[in-house]
Amino acid sequence: MDEATHPFTWPEEIPRDAVATVLFVLKDRAGVRLDKFIVGEMPRLSRSRAAKIAKDFAFDDTGRKLSPAKIVRPGEHIVLFRLKWDEPEAPRDVAVLYEDDAIIAVDKPAGLPVHPTARYLRNTLTAVLAEKYPAQLVHLCHRLDKETSGVIVAARSVELEVKLKAAFAGRDVKKRYVAIVHGSPAEDAFVIDAPMALAGHEVGVMMAITPVERGGLPSKTRVRVLERLDRFTVVECFPETGRQHQIRLHLAHVRTPIVGDKLYAHSPSVFVASLEDKLTDEMRAELLLSRHALHAASIHFEHPKTGAPLSIEAPLPEDLRAFIAEHGGR
Numbered sequence: 001m002d003e004a005t006h007p008f009t010w011p012e013e014i015p016r017d018a019v020a021t022v023l024f025v026l027k028d029r030a031g032v033r034l035d036k037f038i039v040g041e042m043p044r045l046s047r048s049r050a051a052k053i054a055k056d057f058a059f060d061d062t063g064r065k066l067s068p069a070k071i072v073r074p075g076e077h078i079v080l081f082r083l084k085w086d087e088p089e090a091p092r093d094v095a096v097l098y099e100d101d102a103i104i105a106v107d108k109p110a111g112l113p114v115h116p117t118a119r120y121l122r123n124t125l126t127a128v129l130a131e132k133y134p135a136q137l138v139h140l141c142h143r144l145d146k147e148t149s150g151v152i153v154a155a156r157s158v159e160l161e162v163k164l165k166a167a168f169a170g171r172d173v174k175k176r177y178v179a180i181v182h183g184s185p186a187e188d189a190f191v192i193d194a195p196m197a198l199a200g201h202e203v204g205v206m207m208a209i210t211p212v213e214r215g216g217l218p219s220k221t222r223v224r225v226l227e228r229l230d231r232f233t234v235v236e237c238f239p240e241t242g243r244q245h246q247i248r249l250h251l252a253h254v255r256t257p258i259v260g261d262k263l264y265a266h267s268p269s270v271f272v273a274s275l276e277d278k279l280t281d282e283m284r285a286e287l288l289l290s291r292h293a294l295h296a297a298s299i300h301f302e303h304p305k306t307g308a309p310l311s312i313e314a315p316l317p318e319d320l321r322a323f324i325a326e327h328g329g330r
Contacts, residue, residue: 053082088120094108115143197217221247222238259293295316
């Protein structure tokens with residue numbers, strides 16, 4: 001979230017041209033130190049950068065400075081401030097799939113981050129929506145990875161934001177993804193039931209299959225084959241839990257990693273090189289696509305205001321359709 005999505009008091013010691021990011025503490029993210037919470041919410045930040053933000057630039061919504069050791073509580077809003085910076089370009093053409101007086105659903109393009117990060121401010125979905133709806137409050141209710149395209153839902157009030165986020169956390173929202181994977185699954189339909197947790201790798205966002213007795217969280221994804229190509233397969237995925245990188249890690253776990261996935265289909269060094277804009281020609285050729293081939297194709301939930309069932313779909317983007325056609329698909 002940004003300043004436009006939740007009211008707060010601007011601290012006197014923070015320059016007015018700083019960047020404000022508001023983080024909402026969900027129940028399942030509460031109970032940890034503030035610095036660890038920031039790492040979890042903004043995983044592309046380095047740990048040192050997150051620690052500095054927690055130490056110098058974290059406030060509550062009344063303008064009171066917070067300690068890095070503060071334990072965050074459910075329902076709190078944490079306001080982070082950072083100085084402006086130059087940022088890379090990103091696609092900003094965001095199509096509106098559905099809107100009414102309660103919610104907005106958009107089709108996020110691949111390459112557009114959802115929230116401000118250590119590198120992105122203006123080129124984020126948060127900023128694009130603030131520009132599209134300058135006189136309104138728009139609260140994003142879930143997130144997608146930067147490279148994942150597809151449906152994402154926002155609420156038009158704090159009350160509806162809380163209600164929708166609770167629906168996401170309570171697994172009342174049904175999501176369908178389409179992915180292009182390496183190889184060919186043995187079965188046309190199967191379930192991947194494999195607990196997962198942070199890998200503890202130097203790449204802080206990386207997840208790993210981890211037994212429950214070692215801290216892994218139960219994670220389940222249903223998978224169905226849509227089309228078998230020459231060396232690849234188009235699948236649809238229905239996550240029954242909502243862990244970070246769940247679909248990406250689960251598909252890699254069964255040896256059908258997503259095409260273009262820099263973190264789980266290749267060495268983590270490829271992912272690091274992409275963050276530092278140091279991908280070599282050999283790396284790009286190996287990746288096949290400039291982004292991972294994962295698309296949030298549809299979402300189904302009860303309208304937070306009327307209670308009526310609502311389904312929203314985002315068409316498969318051109319880059320994935322072209323890849324499928326190039327490799328023998330329809």
